[in-house]
Amino acid sequence: MTSSDQLAFGVFTEIGIIDQLASHAFTQVLPRSMSIAQFGILNHFVRLGHEYRTPAQLAEDFQVSRPTMSNTLSRLERSGLVEITANPDDGRGKRVSITDKGRSMREQCIAGLAAPIADMNAQVPPELLEKIHPLLTQLREIMDQMRN
Amino acid sequence: MTSSDQLAFGVFTEIGIIDQLASHAFTQVLPRSMSIAQFGILNHFVRLGHEYRTPAQLAEDFQVSRPTMSNTLSRLERSGLVEITANPDDGRGKRVSITDKGRSMREQCIAGLAAPIADMNAQVPPELLEKIHPLLTQLREIMDQMRN
DNA sequence: TTAAGATAGTTAGCTATCTAATTAAATATT
DNA sequence: AATATTTAATTAGATAGCTAACTATCTTAA
Numbered sequence: 513m514t515s516s517d518q519l520a521f522g523v524f525t526e527i528g529i530i531d532q533l534a535s536h537a538f539t540q541v542l543p544r545s546m547s548i549a550q551f552g553i554l555n556h557f558v559r560l561g562h563e564y565r566t567p568a569q570l571a572e573d574f575q576v577s578r579p580t581m582s583n584t585l586s587r588l589e590r591s592g593l594v595e596i597t598a599n600p601d602d603g604r605g606k607r608v609s610i611t612d613k614g615r616s617m618r619e620q621c622i623a624g625l626a627a628p629i630a631d632m633n634a635q636v637p638p639e640l641l642e643k644i645h646p647l648l649t650q651l652r653e654i655m656d657q658m659r660n
Numbered sequence: 661m662t663s664s665d666q667l668a669f670g671v672f673t674e675i676g677i678i679d680q681l682a683s684h685a686f687t688q689v690l691p692r693s694m695s696i697a698q699f700g701i702l703n704h705f706v707r708l709g710h711e712y713r714t715p716a717q718l719a720e721d722f723q724v725s726r727p728t729m730s731n732t733l734s735r736l737e738r739s740g741l742v743e744i745t746a747n748p749d750d751g752r753g754k755r756v757s758i759t760d761k762g763r764s765m766r767e768q769c770i771a772g773l774a775a776p777i778a779d780m781n782a783q784v785p786p787e788l789l790e791k792i793h794p795l796l797t798q799l800r801e802i803m804d805q806m807r808n
Numbered sequence: 809t810t811a812a813g814a815t816a817g818t819t820a821g822c823t824a825t826c827t828a829a830t831t832a833a834a835t836a837t838t
Numbered sequence: 839a840a841t842a843t844t845t846a847a848t849t850a851g852a853t854a855g856c857t858a859a860c861t862a863t864c865t866t867a868a
Contacts, residue, residue, distance in 0.1 A: 513770070513774075515754050516781045516786065516789075517774070517777045517778075517781065519786075519789050519790065519793060520780050520781055520784070521773075521779050521791055522793055523775065523789050523792060523793050523796060524679075524682045524686075526793070526796035526797055526799075526800050527675055527678050527679050527682065527683075527796060528679050528683070529723060529800050530672075530796065530799060530800050531672075531675050531679040532723060532724075532825090533723070533800070533803045533804070533807065534672045534675065534676075534803070535676070535825095536826085537803075537807075538672075538823095539804075539826080547853060547854075548854090549853080549854060549855090554825060566816080566817095567816075567817065568815085568816060568817080575677060575680060575681070575858060576680075576854090576855075577662075577855070577857080578767075578816075578817065578818085579817085579818070579819080579820095579855090579856080579857085580848085580854065580855050580856075581817095582817065582819090583818095583854075583855090584853090584854075586818095587853080590743070594784070599816090602815090602816075602863080602864075603813090603862080603863055603864075604815070604816040604817070604861095604862060604863045604864065605816055605817075605818075605863090606816080626665070626718050628786060629661075629665045629668050629669065630665075631806065632668050632803075632806075633664045633665065633668055635802050635805075635806055636668070636799065636802050637726035638664065638667075640795060640798060640799060640868095641664075641667050641671055642667065643666055643795055644671060644792065644795045644799065645667060645670055645671050645797070647670060647788060647791055647792045647795070648675060648678065649674055649793070650788060651674075651677050651678060651784065651788060651792065652674050652677050652681070654677060654783050654784050655681045655682070655685075655780075656777065657783075658685075658699070658780075658783055659681065659685075660774075666835075680855085683855090684855095684856085689858080690867070695823060696824090697823080697824060697825090698823095700866080703859070714846080714847095715846075715847065716845080716846060716847080724824090724825075724826095725825075725826060725827080726846075726847065726848085727825085727826080727827085727847085727848070727850095728825055728826075729847095730847060730848060730849090731823085731824075731825085731848095732823090732824075734848095735823080747846090750833080750834075750845090750846075751832080751833050751834075751846095752831095752833045752834065752846045753833090753845090753846055754846080754847075765864075786821065805835060809868100810849105810862080810867100810868085811866100811867085811868080812865100812866080812867075812868090813864105813865080813866075813867090814863100814865070814866090815862100815863080815864075816861100816862085816863080816864095817860100817861085817862085817863105818859105818860080818861080819858105819859085819860075819861100820858090820859085820860100821856100821857090821858090821859105822855100822856080822857085822858105823854105823855085823856080824853105824854085824855085825852100825853085825854080825855100826851105826852075826853080826854105827850105827851090827852085828841090828849100828850085828851090828852105829847100829848100829849085829850080829851105829852105830847100830848080830849075830850100830853070831846100831847085831848080832845100832846085832847090832848105833844100833845085833846080834843100834844080834845075834846095835842100835843080835844070835845090836841100836842080836843070836844085837840100837841080837843085837846105838839100838840085838841080838842090
């Protein structure tokens with residue numbers, strides 16, 4: 513392993529740990545029945561204002577396999593947070609939309625997340641986040657391209 | 661959500677995606693039977709030169725719950741890559757050590773990881789990794805402290 | 809027009825991760 | 839010395855993620 517290799521390895525190790533710590537902190541404050549993956553989907557519908565989205569599109573949006581998305585959507589549907597119907601444009605396909613219950617659940621999640629986010633902003637120097645964000649975006653974009 | 665909140669949220673979103681992409685890329689090149697978690701443990705023994713380590717210490721080292729470590733260690737033991745024995749210093753405890761088979765498996769994993777790491781070094785500007793690494797370390801340390 | 813190939817989604821089976829609860833042993837307290 | 843508390847590890851039962859294999863449908867090509 514060259515020192516460049518070690519550097520790259522170190523970067524991904526740190527990222528793995530931070531992801532784990534952040535996921536854990538966020539999971540703590542979500543309603544008992546909600547996971548980060550599930551919140552992500554509800555939030556996605558609200559933020560982007562999508563009316564309908566197919567499971568395949570959502571899998572693509574979240575960079576997740578289709579069976580994974582299938583599974584997460586079933587849970588959301590079982591809880592009444594999304595509605596899944598046949599896709600009128602494609603007999604193989606389905607369409608997903610968020611329900612009113614889903615919207616209010618999303619609000620509740622956002623409210624819960626406020627506390628740890630505020631903590632984070634209190635403990636982490638703002639310059640650190642400002643410096644690191646564009647670098648992460650750059651790295652993510654490069655890795656995204658490498659995938660294809 | 662204030663703009664600071666959005667910044668913090670954006671940072672963790674990027675980190676989540678990068679972690680997923682990197683994990684996926686690494687998993688591809690590990691031997692069929694190996695996972696990143698399992699490789700991490702073998703690598704830990706070699707890098708730090710530990711002879712013995714208790715499951716509880718390993719759980720702490722990797723910031724993972726004890727049942728998680730318990731599970732991963734069982735798999736490694738089943739594959740003959742680590743050895744788990746009673747801890748002579750503590751009747752409740754156990755001791756883990758890496759086996760010769762574990763060492764050569766670790767070598768094999770390192771060899772497989774070389775390719776994607778080299779790719780990464782080819783695609784990602786070295787300054788990006790050099791700039792981002794200390795920032796990530798700083799963020800990780802702060803989050804680690806917040807946990808306690 | 810029929811057959812081949814691609815795409816949407818699901819099912820099955822795997823690993824990693826978590827929390828809660830359990831067992832056994834060590835430590836502290838009274 | 840006896841009891842209570844803490845600690846080590848495991849078991850049970852979740853969710854999220856993956857790949858492989860399957861069904862159904864759509865699209866393309868012979």
